[in-house]
Amino acid sequence: MTASVTNQDALQLVVAVHRLIRSLRQAAPVKRLQPTQLLVLSELSTQGPMRIGEIAVRALCSQPTATTVVTGLESGGLVRREPDPADGRATIVELTGAGRETIASLAHGEAELLSDRLSRLTEAELESLRLATSLLRRLADPHSRG
Template sequence: MGEQQVAAAQLATSLRDAITRLNRRVRRARPVGDLTVTQLSALTSLELAGAMTPRELADIERVQPPTMTRIVAKLEERGLVQRTPHPTDGRQVILSATESGRAVIAGFERVRDEWLATRLAALSPAERDTLRQAAEILQQVARG
């Protein structure tokens, strides 16, 4: 392995660790509420990916269908998710986030953005500029 490959591998490990830690910390910044992380994740998936069957949602969330059934039931009780008949398969339903569900997601995003903005404001202008450049580069890496 060449010197550049070793440096790239070390950078990859360092970046992955930093991104994971930051993501965990941002996810912990949440408004007071009784939604679990799993419920919020399922609701967010419905909002981002659009309407889908419970099985598709279970696959995206990497949980077993019975687990997703319980998650969806809790979200439905709160009026955050709605079921509609499947257009071609009468045995299935389509799940989607309600207006209230979208408002909950927006509230979580707002709290997370505020937490991160507060942390970023404490950095120097040069550090914020570096992070701005890093964000652009990470977007490029993510696009492949």
């Protein structure tokens, strides 16, 4: 049995997620990264070094945009480009020590803020949120079937 979902349902979810992210970022002490920069750092942190093309796919942006984002992160000392050992003509992008520290600091800060907000929920609400988190992960994966 499949539940029917309206565009209004989807829009309300998008708005709620964006508001949560915005409120966490506004309350966070460090605000110097743009959302795409943060996404690229996060992907490099979890997936390891990768080529610009793969960064573009994972960040859901064009390759020129990914190049611009990486250039900005590189000038800030957060990433570096190295020759790809598998193909000397290509380069891979990897986090620097400063990049790892930045992503850890941001993640810790946002997690602390969110933990404080989560502490105000009931146990039943927390359990619902745990289930929803699993579903949101599936929805966030463009290759997921649902």
